[in-house]
Amino acid sequence: MRLVARPNRNSPLRDAMMPVAAVAASLLICAVLILLAGANPLTAFGIMAKAAFWGKFALTETLARAAPLILSGLAALVALRTRFWNIGGEGQIIVGAMAAAWVGALTSLPTPLLIPFMLIGAALAGAALAAVPASLKTRLGVDEVVSTLMLNFIVMYLMQALLSGPWKDPVTGWTNSPSILRAAEFPVFWKGTRLHLGVLVAFLAVGVVGVIMKRTTLGLSMKIVGENPRAARHAGLDVTRVTLAAALLSGALAGLAGAGEIGGIQFQVIASISSGYGYAGIVVAMLARLSAAGIIPAALFIAAITTGADEMSRQTGVPFFIADAMQGICLIAVLVAMTLSRYQIRFRTSPERRATP
Amino acid sequence: MSIVDLVLDTGFFAAAVRLAIPLLFGTLSELTAERSGVLNLGIEGMMLSGALAGFGTASATGSLWLGVLAAIAIGMTIGAVMAVLVVNLRLDQTVTGLGVSLAATGLVFYSYRLGFGESSTPPSITPFSTIPLPFLSDIPVIGQVFFNQYALTYVAYLLVPALAFFLYRTPAGLSLRTVGENPQAAAAAGIDPIRARILALVVAGGLAGLAGAYLNLAAFGSFTFGIVSGRGWICLALVVLGRWNPIACAAAAVLFGAVDAFQLRLQASGAVDLPYQLFLALPYAATLVAMILNAKRAVGPAALMQPYDAEHR
Numbered sequence: 001m002r003l004v005a006r007p008n009r010n011s012p013l014r015d016a017m018m019p020v021a022a023v024a025a026s027l028l029i030c031a032v033l034i035l036l037a038g039a040n041p042l043t044a045f046g047i048m049a050k051a052a053f054w055g056k057f058a059l060t061e062t063l064a065r066a067a068p069l070i071l072s073g074l075a076a077l078v079a080l081r082t083r084f085w086n087i088g089g090e091g092q093i094i095v096g097a098m099a100a101a102w103v104g105a106l107t108s109l110p111t112p113l114l115i116p117f118m119l120i121g122a123a124l125a126g127a128a129l130a131a132v133p134a135s136l137k138t139r140l141g142v143d144e145v146v147s148t149l150m151l152n153f154i155v156m157y158l159m160q161a162l163l164s165g166p167w168k169d170p171v172t173g174w175t176n177s178p179s180i181l182r183a184a185e186f187p188v189f190w191k192g193t194r195l196h197l198g199v200l201v202a203f204l205a206v207g208v209v210g211v212i213m214k215r216t217t218l219g220l221s222m223k224i225v226g227e228n229p230r231a232a233r234h235a236g237l238d239v240t241r242v243t244l245a246a247a248l249l250s251g252a253l254a255g256l257a258g259a260g261e262i263g264g265i266q267f268q269v270i271a272s273i274s275s276g277y278g279y280a281g282i283v284v285a286m287l288a289r290l291s292a293a294g295i296i297p298a299a300l301f302i303a304a305i306t307t308g309a310d311e312m313s314r315q316t317g318v319p320f321f322i323a324d325a326m327q328g329i330c331l332i333a334v335l336v337a338m339t340l341s342r343y344q345i346r347f348r349t350s351p352e353r354r355a356t357p
Numbered sequence: 358m359s360i361v362d363l364v365l366d367t368g369f370f371a372a373a374v375r376l377a378i379p380l381l382f383g384t385l386s387e388l389t390a391e392r393s394g395v396l397n398l399g400i401e402g403m404m405l406s407g408a409l410a411g412f413g414t415a416s417a418t419g420s421l422w423l424g425v426l427a428a429i430a431i432g433m434t435i436g437a438v439m440a441v442l443v444v445n446l447r448l449d450q451t452v453t454g455l456g457v458s459l460a461a462t463g464l465v466f467y468s469y470r471l472g473f474g475e476s477s478t479p480p481s482i483t484p485f486s487t488i489p490l491p492f493l494s495d496i497p498v499i500g501q502v503f504f505n506q507y508a509l510t511y512v513a514y515l516l517v518p519a520l521a522f523f524l525y526r527t528p529a530g531l532s533l534r535t536v537g538e539n540p541q542a543a544a545a546a547g548i549d550p551i552r553a554r555i556l557a558l559v560v561a562g563g564l565a566g567l568a569g570a571y572l573n574l575a576a577f578g579s580f581t582f583g584i585v586s587g588r589g590w591i592c593l594a595l596v597v598l599g600r601w602n603p604i605a606c607a608a609a610a611v612l613f614g615a616v617d618a619f620q621l622r623l624q625a626s627g628a629v630d631l632p633y634q635l636f637l638a639l640p641y642a643a644t645l646v647a648m649i650l651n652a653k654r655a656v657g658p659a660a661l662m663q664p665y666d667a668e669h670r
Contacts (some may be wrong), residue, residue, distance in 0.1 A: 002667065037471055085451050140652035143597065145398070145451055149590040150645045151432075157638035165632040189439050279459060286452060319470035321463050328402075328460025335448045335456065345446075 003343040013342070018341045019287050019294070022333035023301065029333075030326050039316040047315055048308025058307070060193035064265065066296075066303035068093065070202040071257035072281025073288060073295045074209045075126075075250045081213065081280075082246035083226040083288055088133060088148030089254045090278025091155035095129045096122035096157060096258025101269045104180030104262060114184040119201065119259050126255020127248040131154065134247030138240040152278065160271055167269065177269035186263035198260025203296070205253060210292035212249070222246050225336070254278065276324070283331045289338070302327060369618055370502040375576060376621075377614025378506075378513050379568045381403075383592035384599065385520055385608045386564030391552040391596055393522065393557035394537040394550075394660040398454025399439045400565050401589030402461025403432045407569025409465045412580040413472055416482050421574050425509070428570030429563045435461060436562020440555040447664035458589070466582060473580075477651065484578035485509065507575040509567070516564075533557060537658035540665040550665045565589070594644040598651055601658065611649075616640050 031041035052062045068162035071091050077088035083091040086092075087245055099121040102116060133151065160175075186197035213219040221242045224232045229239055261273055285303065289292030309323035365383075383404060390397035407428035415424030439457050442448045473480055485507045493504040503514075524530040533553055535543040540550035568588075573580050595613060597607030619634035623629060 001441075003445075003447065033467065035500065080452070087451075087455065107384070136649060136652070140649060142652045143649050146590070146597065147648065149587070150594065150641045150648075153587050153590075153641040154638045157634040157641075161632035161634035161638070168595070227493045279455065282452065282455060283459070319467050321466035321470060323463070325460055325463030325467050328456050328458070328463050330440065331456035332453065332460060335453055335597060336442070336446060339446050339448060 001345060001347050003339070004346050005343055006341075014341050015289070015354055018337040019289060019298070019334055022330060022337040025333045025337075026329040028282040029329050030322060033322060033325065034316075034318050035278070037316075037318040039181075039318050044312050044316055044318055047312045048305070050308075052308040052310030056193065060190060060195045062300065062303050062307050063199055064194040064196065065307055066299040067199040067202040067260050067264075068257040068277045069280055069284050069299035069302050070295055071205055071253050071260070072277045073284030073299050074205055074281075074292065075253035075257070075283040076285035077288065077290050077292065077295065078209065078213075078222070078246055078253065079250040080285055081226045081232055083229070084134065084243050084246050084250070085145045086130060086133070086247060086250050087145060087147055087282070088130065088151050088251075088278070089281045090274055090276070091148070091152040091255035092126040092129050092251045093258040093261075093274040093278050094155050094159050095125040096255025097126035097262050097273045098162070098177075098258070099255070100259035100262040101177050101180060102114065103328060104184035104267075105132070105178050107181065111181075111183040115186060115197065115263065118180075118184060118263055119256060122259030122262075123252040124255070126251040126253070126258065128251070130177070130247045130251025130254070131244070134244050136254035138243055157271075159269065162292075163269065163271060170340065175271060179268045180356070184263065185267055188264075194265060196264030198256075198264040201256060201260060206292050206295055209249075209253070209295075218242070218245060228317040236285065254281070257281075280327055283327045286331055286334050286338075304332075323353060359375070367498055367501045370498075370615075370621060371505070371619040372621070373611065373615035374502060374506060374510065376617040377611045378510050379571045379576065379588060380592060380595060380613055380643060381513050381517070381607055382564050382568035382571060383589060383607045384595040384601060384610050385516060386561040386568065387596045388599070388603060388606055389520070389533075389557050389564065390561035390602060391525045391661055392537045392601060392658055393533050393554045394540060394658055394663060395439075395554055396450045396454065396593075397439065397557055397558065397561055398451060398546040398593070399435060399461070399501075400454075400456030400561075401585060401587070402465075403435050403562050403565035404569035404572070404589045404663075405465050405585045406435055406461050407432045407566030408572050408584050409469055409569075409580060410566065411570030412482065413468075415481060421482075421485055424574050425567065425570050428566040428574075430566070432562040432564070432566020432569070433559050434562070436558040436560070436565075438556070439562070440558040443664065444481055444551055444554045444558065447666060450551075450662050469580065469582075472481075475640070479581060481579035482574070484573070485575045507571075509571050509575055517603050517607045524603065534658070537660055540660055540663075544665075544667065551667070554665070555565035568592075571666050591640065591644055594648055597657070599648050600646075600654065600656075613640055613643070616643050624640050637670055 034041040035042045049138050051058055053059055075089050077231045085135035100118040103118045103121040133144045133147040136147055137144045163175040170173055189195045225239050225242045232239055257277060284295060284298045284302055305326050309320050312318060313320040387400055389408040406558055410431040411424040411428035414427035415421050442453050443450050487505050487507055490504040494500040524534060532548045536550045543550050572584050595606055595609045598609040617640050622637045624633045624636050
């Protein structure tokens with residue numbers, strides 16, 4: 001089996017269809033899984049789609065759930081574009097959430113400053129955490145794949161330690177942090193829904209990251225460093241600084257995702273404050289083919305799967321974990337589709353094997 | 358009870374060895390893949406799949422050894438899938454590995470719910486019992502620590518020198534290392550880098566599955582969703598700490614087994630009044646610190662994470 005480059009490598013239509021094909025392939029695989037669980041896949045997908053998009057409540061819930069995925073997707077996009085393998089989104093979301101919850105409960109702060117400071121604090125916390133693996137990589141050459149993964153676990157357990165220690169409710173013994181102040185709760189744009197300020201922040205961030213990546217020197221430098229660090233160095237780019245900048249931006253975006261969960265959804269830190277949003281962000285970024293514009297539909301799709309799977313599981317008894325499996329399958333499918341849009345597969349022995357006696 | 362007393366008995370060291378073995382299997386698995394030039398981030402998913410396949414088979418057939426075989430088989434299967442993706446299709450190793458782990462985790466949880474339902478008491482099996490080796494287990498201290506263990510532990514002991522011998526003393530081992538350092542040169546010398554990497558990933562998958570099986574067939578006796586919880590990722594770090602050498606990697610695994618055993622003891626003793634989650638963070642923090650201290654000396658295979666394209670020389 002070998003890959004042969006397709007003659008016309010640049011086909012915008014084929015590139016645009018590719019994530020669609022990947023999603024279709026993953027739906028097909030999930031249909032088999034649903035069959036194995038003894039349910040009808042068409043009915044199951046119908047329930048999922050209805051639960052995710054039908055009506056005001058469903059639609060706004062999906063949008064609210066898409067917000068952290070958009071921000072986490074953007075965080076992954078910035079990092080992956082620069083080839084800084086930030087798999088630490090999960091930890092950066094958690095520290096963002098902790099910072100937002102801490103600021104949001106401060107009674108000493110003037111009320112109008114609460115929400116802006118929560119957002120800034122969360123972004124700073126996320127960026128600070130991302131700065132650790134970034135500087136370890138640029139200074140000492142410590143592999144960031146492993147260091148960001150380790151930091152995810154360290155941060156997760158530190159948060160749990162805080163929740164069952166200093167943050168524990170002294171009266172009820174609940175392991176949730178103190179609630180943020182009423183004035184720190186994000187405003188909601190549509191009464192009776194959870195369409196909160198954080199959703200707007202997420203959509204604005206898409207625009208900001210799009211402009212940074214396409215229209216600024218920093219964005220261009222990140223792309224060059226990502227594609228060819230040696231060429232970047234020859235072109236006089238400060239690879240260390242560009243990598244650090246990308247890591248800080250990536251961490252800040254992930255931190256903002258945590259702020260949204262605190263200010264708009266939970267109003268306190270709970271142990272499951274980020275249940276896999278960090279890893280899901282990588283799925284979103286790849287489904288979007290690392291383009292800022294693609295992040296929104298990709299995040300909506302992943303959000304729809306999780307909101308839809310909840311309801312579908314309740315009605316049909318198909319385990320909810322189908323949503324987790326689907327994310328991973330989607331990620332693999334989109335990577336395969338990306339390759340297949342540029343290469344054809346030929347099944348035969350490779351040329352050098354025939355050459356050797 | 359002081360902290361020193363916690364670690365000064367054979368029970369502690371025996372626990373350290375017990376907790377080190379899954380890490381040891383996992384580390385040798387990752388080492389095999391990385392020596393061929395493939396970073397295997399799918400290891401976390403492979404270990405979890407091995408854990409469920411081993412547990413499911415053992416509880417269905419009543420045979421622990423059939424469970425072990427099933428775990429190896431599922432690991433090898435996922436290794437083969439990973440090989441098609443990153444070796445044949447040349448997909449990005451980091452993102453693909455993550456995808457394999459995410460998909461495998463989702464599929465394992467899904468299958469567990471299908472197979473075992475949502476019972477409040479998790480099903481359990483009678484795990485392997487320890488087998489004291491004749492004569493060796495009579496050695497004072499060392500005997501009880503190292504030679505009164507599970508059969509799979511003895512397999513792990515043998516695997517370390519076996520892998521070291523294979524890598525450094527056999528032609529096939531040299532080929533594998535060459536493919537990891539310079540696949541173009543390997544191809545010029547008549548080695549097929551594609552085939553070598555596929556084989557390495559399949560073997561790595563089998564070892565990762567075995568690591569998973571050990572967790573519930575020997576160590577815990579039941580399957581929980583958190584049974585692997587990052588142990589696969591720790592193995593990635595242990596390979597760096599062991600500088601891609603089987604003997605040093607084994608030492609790193611034993612050291613981290615000790616850290617794990619220490620945090621369990623500290624938790625149980627109540628000697629320190631801190632939330633137990635701080636102790637759970639200890640192995641990960643220790644890994645990170647060790648990686649920082651070891652940074653300058655850790656140089657991996659030169660072609661690690663680089664896909665091999667036969668047409669480009």
